[in-house]
Amino acid sequence: MGLHKVYRLKGRQVRALDGVDLRVEQGEVYGVVGQSGAGKSTLLRCVNLLERPTLGTVTVDGTELTALRGPRLRAARRRIGMVHQHFALLSSRTVAGNVAFPLEVAGTDRAERRRRVGELLELVGLSDKARAYPAQLSGGQKQRVGIARALASNPSVLLSDEATSALDPATTESILDLLRGLNRELGLTILLITHEMDVIKRVCDSAAILTDGTVRESGRVIDLIGRPGSLLARSLFPLPAVDHPDAVHLTYTRSYDEPLMSELTRRYDVDVNVLGGAIEEVSGHAVGRLAVRVSGARRADALAWLDGKGLLVEAAR
Numbered sequence: 001m002g003l004h005k006v007y008r009l010k011g012r013q014v015r016a017l018d019g020v021d022l023r024v025e026q027g028e029v030y031g032v033v034g035q036s037g038a039g040k041s042t043l044l045r046c047v048n049l050l051e052r053p054t055l056g057t058v059t060v061d062g063t064e065l066t067a068l069r070g071p072r073l074r075a076a077r078r079r080i081g082m083v084h085q086h087f088a089l090l091s092s093r094t095v096a097g098n099v100a101f102p103l104e105v106a107g108t109d110r111a112e113r114r115r116r117v118g119e120l121l122e123l124v125g126l127s128d129k130a131r132a133y134p135a136q137l138s139g140g141q142k143q144r145v146g147i148a149r150a151l152a153s154n155p156s157v158l159l160s161d162e163a164t165s166a167l168d169p170a171t172t173e174s175i176l177d178l179l180r181g182l183n184r185e186l187g188l189t190i191l192l193i194t195h196e197m198d199v200i201k202r203v204c205d206s207a208a209i210l211t212d213g214t215v216r217e218s219g220r221v222i223d224l225i226g227r228p229g230s231l232l233a234r235s236l237f238p239l240p241a242v243d244h245p246d247a248v249h250l251t252y253t254r255s256y257d258e259p260l261m262s263e264l265t266r267r268y269d270v271d272v273n274v275l276g277g278a279i280e281e282v283s284g285h286a287v288g289r290l291a292v293r294v295s296g297a298r299r300a301d302a303l304a305w306l307d308g309k310g311l312l313v314e315a316a317r
Ligand code: ADP
Pocket: 007, 008, 009, 014, 015, 016, 034, 035, 036, 037, 038, 039, 040, 041, 042, 043
């Protein structure tokens, strides 16, 4: 909470985090999205105290990490797993050896290590690759090893720094499915950072938009999309800007039984002209954003009716 991180570079100050407040609920997938340089990686490194924030506190699972030092901090950090964009595997070790590594560091005995590695490789679908070396694996398989290794110490929280950014779309999809599955089956809380809006759409329950070290907006994805002027809605569902007095942007975050547009034209005798938009499923909800022109004498009543139906009606700018 209230995280600040200032780097000093050649006498110059870089405010990588400028007062970030983030609350991730237990058992949810939380996505932080932002452009390169926004402070995403710094945020993750501060959350697991790989770096100490200049100011502010980090609490994970009820323990304030920023208040701990030495062995107690190391023990608390074992409850946090980390997945990296470029996998960070040890090339001289087999897949099993990579997954076993954190267990060796923690002093787990040999028999338990073997059992746990077998279990973890099965969890990520790599049981048949235990003896392979990283160089013999595809990108997606390497990331599965990275995820298995991150889960070795049985963390309650998994941090992911652009885990899918180095992968092709189909592989990205399978890794996101894996993360979603782990979240559901193990109740694992996942905090992931990404610059890809699609990742937010596909797996996140909640999200925050980070710009220049500040959270611009945050909350449940479905709530954010339905909020007036939402940056997230605009990024997830870009609509054409239409410079016409009759044009509006419509947003809805649930499905309707009745055909809204045909009822609208019948009730109010207006013409509806769809200019662009998309309807997609976002965290289990049907979400639609449309740019439309509504024209006719009873235009204002028609828009009020849509508003009454729970649609967000905004100027198309
Ligand atoms: P992102 O992951 O969103 O691309 P980063 O957290 O890596 O952003 O970086 C945020 C800002 O902090 C950038 O301006 C970057 O140059 C700066 N920064 C990151 N790490 C360091 C560091 N170790 N020393 C100095 N500046 C840093």
